[in-house]
Amino acid sequence: MVKLIKSSQAKRFKSIPRIGFEMRREHPTICVSSKSTDYVMMISSNISEDLKNDYFQLNVSEKIINFEFVTCGFPIVAFHQCDKEVVFTSIHNYFLDLFGNTIEYEWTITDCQFVVPRVPHSSLILTFWTTSTAKENMERLEAIPASTIIKHITTIYWRPAATLKPESKFYQAESIKIQQDNLSVPVNLGSFQGRQAFFRCDRGRISNLIKFVNRWKSGKAFQRLEYLEIIIDDENIVPNKILNAIGVKYIDATKTPPTHTLPKV
Known part of the structure; x- marks a missing residue:
């Protein structure tokens, strides 16, 4: 599936200069950049036991992650706060495999939410x-x-x-x-x-x-x-x-x- 996506979207991928991991808030977001603006790709939330049945799970770089698709048009990744670093590291590695190292993977971090990724590129x-x-x-x-x-x-x-x-x-x-x-x-x-x-x-x-x-x-x-x-x-x-x-x-x-x-x- 990944190979099919890469081959069919190769031209589109070349127009993406940067993927941003905005980690300064309690609920981080992931954005994809174009030449003129940033688009929210994914937001995050604390996992809720009340909504547990509404989640669907995906294997992201060998890590099972909970997602919920909401009316705003992009998925919410749900996790316990103690798993934040592992979750976003897995997402980073998945994007790296999908887009390669030709784009920039930018993490924005504050000392109040100091999560330093140990990821390549x-x-x-x-x-x-x-x-x-x-x-x-x-x-x-x-x-x-x-x-x-x-x-x-x-x-x-x-x-x-x-x-x-x-x-x-x-x-x-x-x-x-x-x-x-x-x-x-x-x-x-x-x-x-x-x-x-x-x-x-x-x-x-x-x-x-x-x-x-x-x-x-x-x-x-x-x-x-x-x-x-x-x-x-x-x-x-x-x-x-x-x-x-x-x-x-x-x-x-x-x-x-x-x-x-x-x-x-």
Whole structure:
């Protein structure tokens, strides 16, 4: 059956660039992307003993999973919360067998629902919130397989359990976005190895900012960095002091400034 589907739908499969596993909610969803939008393929729910007779079961990558087809037009996968990781890993592996590794399998995860898949050909988008002080979550982050691409990490007023080491998986993300309200958060942009960095803070050490930008400009560090955005919401900071220190050149207002197109990560 799988071979028949592959052969009959080969052209259609080529138009699918990405399948997304949205794991940030209590009831995750699976979406398939087209060039212009995302379509919900499947949603999930806690299994209900009252509706047990309404479920049908399928063997998905050697895992028996309960499904229910509802009026909204797509199936609901039903499971006990303790089985969440196993269920979605099985679905991922089934899609991998069906679509192959020519499309992207993107898992979006938050530290409140920290389920890190141990599956091949996957990329991760992680969000860490203020509540992320659990040592267990940090251990899960560092245990992410080397074969998994960490596509993007966002931190929002984050308080990690310990200072991040320079070799942390955090700094290996292709893109990071950090928002913090003080200088005590133990995140050091100087260890970043990715392509894009966005940083916003209520207060900041100007000397560190100047050092970072000058190291980047010199070519001695951050060779992969393509785009950097830093916003410091502090009225006491004089912008010209920073601009002069990093050697920003004056551009005549009557001339067209050089453009920089942000590559897509």
